[in-house]
Amino acid sequence: MKILVVGGGGREHAIIKKIKENKNVEKIFALPGNGGIAADAECVNISATDIEGIVSFAVENKIDYAVVAPDDPLVLGAVDALEEKGIPCFGPKANAAIIEGSKVFSKDLMKKYGIPTASYEVFTDMAAALEYLETAPIPTVIKADGLALGKGVIIAETRQAAKDAVVSMMADKVFGKSGDRVVIEEFLTGPEVSVLSFTDGKTVVPMISSMDHKRAGDNDTGLNTGGMGTVAPNPYYTEAVAKECMEKIFLPTVNAMNAEGRSFKGCLYFGLMLTPNGPKVIEYNCRFGDPETQVVLPLLESDLLTVMQAVTNGTLAETKVKFSNSHACCVVMASKGYPTSYEKGFEITIPDDTANTTFVAGAAIKDGKLVTSGGRVLGVTAVSDTLETAIKKAYEKVDTIHFDNAFFRHDIGAKAMKATEEK
Secondary structure, eight states, rough: EEEEEEOHHHHHHHHHHHHHSSSSSOOOOOOOOOTGGGSSEEEEEEOOHHHHHHHHHHTTOOOEEEEEEHHHHHHHHHOOOOOOOTEEEEOOOHHHHHHHHHHHHHHHHHHHOOOOOEEEEEEEOOOHHHHHHSOOSSSSEESSSSOTOOOOOOSSSSSHHHHHHHHHHHSSOTTTTGGEEEEEOOOOOSSSEEEEEEEOOOOEEEOOOOOOOOEEEEEEEEEEOOSSEEEOOOOOHHHHHHHHIIIIIIIIHHHHHHHHTTOOEEEEEEEEEOOOOEEEEEEESOOOOTTHHHHGGGBBBBBBHHHHHHHHTGGGGGGGBBBOOOEEEEEEETTTTTSSOOOOOOOOEEEEGGGGGGOOOOOOEEETTEEEEESEEEEEEEEEEEHHHHHHHHHHHHHOOBOOOEOOSSOOOOOHEEEEOOO
């Protein structure tokens, strides 16, 4: 089989490595891929948002199956365009990808169908938003409506910070048109849990839960990022919580999308907060999370491509999806200055014995060498029988990898370890 994977980050590298395990796969193309992915797939310089270019390439190269991994091409209708040409895909169509593409849509969906989430207000007028913030409870959460590379959410600890966030989104357009509408919502408290799930629009199969670390600095300080590391499973996500989430959130969401004529097939990501009043949805993503994928897929024992095809074919209920009982930890190595400005072009050295579970996100090939080309550069993952040893091994691997201006958090998994010890 010839497989096409759209995207070029650490998530796509993890997906490609897992798909490679299928004996029927003869060739994998990554559009555009990156310097590290080039070791596992043929990278083609076509942007993930160039839908016309992706479709033309897929048709010309007789692609048997496509995986559209990032949010942008999904929202833009890449799956719709590929399927029109007879190419089966993993990923939701545009009318279902709106669950991530518009915060306003997803909040209104939850409200309409009684899916637990934070209370909220929607604003298209900046003056009205600022007036609302004069009396809104603080802290509060400000969200840009559209896609913003995972950075369009500001947790405002003060009234002034909340107002500044609204002005930056609505007037300064720091997230472009994504900030034309903003959601101002209740600040929830409790442990956060990420649950990726396979769904064919009927059946929902949750993957192993994970815990992301969004802030750039140790002890959850600094700016929000796309994610500085993850561990799986998340110790706060007990069997009882999982059962409640399936009954009150997962199945109701898939059923709500069906009722709206927006059947969701692909990976539906649930960002959850385990509040004192039960689990609530913080956000939906219409695709695999990054860097959650880098800890979840190494724990998948079933064949990923087979599961993906079952999602596409609507046969997920008859397909075995098995995860190991091990633990995984991923530490993101980033360029100093991320998530704002940073230098790039520094050579990366990765020992051969750590390459298999090191997922390359922001790197390019220059003069035959792997060099940094992005903010988040690598996701360094280790799997072990216990969480403690998975964390230890991940950091041991980090110590063997080098590039100038590298930085990483030193406390990935610390919160999870504390939760495990408290049990």
